[in-house]
Amino acid sequence: xxxxxxxxxxxxxxxxxxxxxxxxxxxxxxxxxxxxxxxxxxxxxxxxxxxxxxxxxxxxxxxxxxxxxxxxxxxxxxxxxxxxxxxxxxxxxxxxxxxxxxxxxxxxxxxxxxxxxxxxxxxxxxxxxxxxxxxxxxxxxxxxxxxxxxxxxxxxxxxxxxxxxxxxxxxxxxxxxxxxxxxxxxxxxxxxxxxxxxxxxxxxxxxxxxxxxxxxxxxxxxxxxxxxxxxxxxxxxxxxxxxxxxxxxxxxxxxxxxxxxxxxxxxxxxxxxxxxxxxxxxxxxxxxxxxxxxxxxxxxxxxxxxxxxxxx
Numbered sequence: 001x002x003x004x005x006x007x008x009x010x011x012x013x014x015x016x017x018x019x020x021x022x023x024x025x026x027x028x029x030x031x032x033x034x035x036x037x038x039x040x041x042x043x044x045x046x047x048x049x050x051x052x053x054x055x056x057x058x059x060x061x062x063x064x065x066x067x068x069x070x071x072x073x074x075x076x077x078x079x080x081x082x083x084x085x086x087x088x089x090x091x092x093x094x095x096x097x098x099x100x101x102x103x104x105x106x107x108x109x110x111x112x113x114x115x116x117x118x119x120x121x122x123x124x125x126x127x128x129x130x131x132x133x134x135x136x137x138x139x140x141x142x143x144x145x146x147x148x149x150x151x152x153x154x155x156x157x158x159x160x161x162x163x164x165x166x167x168x169x170x171x172x173x174x175x176x177x178x179x180x181x182x183x184x185x186x187x188x189x190x191x192x193x194x195x196x197x198x199x200x201x202x203x204x205x206x207x208x209x210x211x212x213x214x215x216x217x218x219x220x221x222x223x224x225x226x227x228x229x230x231x232x233x234x235x236x237x238x239x240x241x242x243x244x245x246x247x248x249x250x251x252x253x254x255x256x257x258x259x260x261x262x263x264x265x266x267x268x269x270x271x272x273x274x275x276x277x278x279x280x281x282x283x284x285x286x287x288x289x290x291x292x293x294x295x296x297x298x299x300x301x302x303x304x305x306x307x308x309x310x311x312x
Contacts, residue, residue: 004030004031004033004036007024007026034092034096034098037089037092038093038098038101041085041086041089041105044082044085045108047074047115048068048072048073048074048130049072049074049130049134050074050115050118050119050120050130051111051112051114051115051118051119052074052075052076052078052079052112052115052116052119052120052130053074053075053078053079053082054068054071054072054073054074054075055067055068055073055074055075055078055129056068056069056071056073057069057200058200059075059077059078059081060077060078060081060150061150061187061202061211063199063200063201063202063205063210063211063212064129064137064199064200064202065199065200065201066198066199066200066201067129067130067131067132067137067199067200068129068130068131068132069132069200070132071132072132072133072134073129073130073131073132074129074130075128075129076116076120076126076127076128076129076138076151077128077129077148077150077151077154079112079115079116079120079160080116080151080154080155080157080158080160080161081154081158082112083109083112083113083116083158083159083160084154084157084158084159084160086105086106086108086109086112087105087106087109087158087159089105090102090105090106090109093105112160113160116160116161117161117162117165120151121165122136122138122139122140123140124140124168124169124171124172125138125147125151125152125168125169125172125173126138126151126152126155126161126165126169127139127151128145128148128150128151128188131197131199135197137197137199138151138188142197143190143195143196144190144191144192144193144195144196144197145188145189145190145191145192145197145199146176146189146190147172147173147176147177147188147189148187148188149173149177149185149186149187149188149219149220149222149223150187150219150222151169152169152170152172152173152223152226153170153173153219153222153223153225153226154222154226155169155170155226156169156170156226156229156230157222157225157226157229166230167230170223170226170227170230170232173223173226174227174235176189177189177223178223178239180242183242183243184214184215184220184242184243185215185219185220185223185239185243186213186214186215187211187213187214187215187216187219187220188211188212188213189213190207190213191207191208191212191213192207192212192213193207215243217243220243223239224236224239224240224243227239
């Protein structure tokens with residue numbers, strides 16, 4: 001049985017060239033979709049010093065492209081994500097009759113879970129990553145990026161963290177990253193301002209903007225989903241209404257019925273927080289960029305309604 005072909009393209013040497021723009025072509029090898037998935041998972045099972053996945057030149061947050069660009073840095077968020085992939089794919093492998101890889105997925109997931117708990121807990125929340133030189137990121141000892149939202153959310157969403165730690169991690173997210181005064185959920189805090197750590201091009205953004213301490217709505221949705229998974233319905237419902245686009249529009253229409261002050265075709269993934277760097281080009285008090293276009297808003301609405309409606 002044949003399937004999609006593997007792609008062939010230029011491989012940039014890690015030490016010499018971090019970015020390469022190339023047009024890959026279909027190679028001579030092909031495989032089933034299942035075999036492609038197995039290869040991808042095996043490729044990800046290359047742990048670093050703490051037994052967690054290598055972050056390389058960025059994970060979900062591609063702005064952290066200098067955390068592990070030398071091949072040693074590790075991602076705690078990716079560890080949670082990979083744990084979830086392994087648990088889910090074990091069922092796929094079993095249904096496919098591949099019992100050997102089923103066992104591999106289960107064993108690797110158990111090892112990953114143990115390694116996370118042994119190394120990544122920082123006392124009140126989970127670390128975000130380790131740099132190539134072993135310096136932690138997302139630690140209480142950091143002056144920048146002391147806490148990052150997605151590691152906390154995925155400690156819950158993956159099911160990998162013990163209940164006590166998952167709850168404490170989300171309590172910390174609620175305490176340090178939910179800004180009810182600005183109606184947003186920050187991705188991380190404090191933002192990077194050039195005080196030593198160099199995680200990558202994320203530092204090119206003004207502190208409090210985009211990934212550098214603003215709200216990235218994809219990550220905010222994960223936080224909502226995690227609160228809902230913990231059964232914190234009132235908190236989830238409050239935060240859902242705080243960031244969802246309809247309510248955001250209402251806050252800007254000055255109680256005038258039928259008036260939407262946001263461009264419905266604007267990008268919806270970003271909201272900015274106030275800081276000493278002044279006002280954005282939009283001149284918006286809450287420093288946000290739009291709220292309508294992207295598909296994630298539909299997902300956000302659906303998840304919020306399904307999981308957090310009071311009395312459900």
